[in-house]
Amino acid sequence: QVQLVESGGGLVQAGGSLRMSCAGSGRTFSSYTMGWFRQAPGKEREFVAAISRSGGSTYYVDSVKGRFTISRDNAKNTVYLQMNSLKLEDTAVYYCAARATGLIATLQKLYDYWGQGTQVTVSS
Numbered sequence: 001q002v003q004l005v006e007s008g009g010g011l012v013q014a015g016g017s018l019r020m021s022c023a024g025s026g027r028t029f030s031s032y033t034m035g036w037f038r039q040a041p042g043k044e045r046e047f048v049a050a051i052s053r054s055g056g057s058t059y060y061v062d063s064v065k066g067r068f069t070i071s072r073d074n075a076k077n078t079v080y081l082q083m084n085s086l087k088l089e090d091t092a093v094y095y096c097a098a099r100a101t102g103l104i105a106t107l108q109k110l111y112d113y114w115g116q117g118t119q120v121t122v123s124s
Contacts, residue, residue: 009118
């Protein structure tokens with residue numbers, strides 16, 4: 001089992017940047033495929049980005065490609081989401097998630113563990 005704690009959310013103006021972190025504890029962090037999801041007010045939670053166990057492969061939802069970068073540091077048991085050129089529609093609660101088996105996935109049901117979420121608010 002792994003426990004996940006997100007940090008780094010906050011209030012930022014449109015066009016600005018934020019870097020979020022997700023720290024994992026428990027079982028070997030490097031054995032998990034990691035993902036970021038978000039849930040905007042009144043909407044379903046959606047996939048944002050994912051990264052393979054080694055960090056060698058990444059995948060993004062089209063709406064964030066070229067603006068967001070997912071990365072990980074297995075020595076620090078941490079996955080990051082660097083968000084640049086933020087837009088109003090990026091406002092959401094962001095969650096990190098860990099998948100114990102398998103490759104990168106976009107479906108929420110394939111992830112086994114979830115953090116508590118951190119709020120990102122983009123203002124005009």
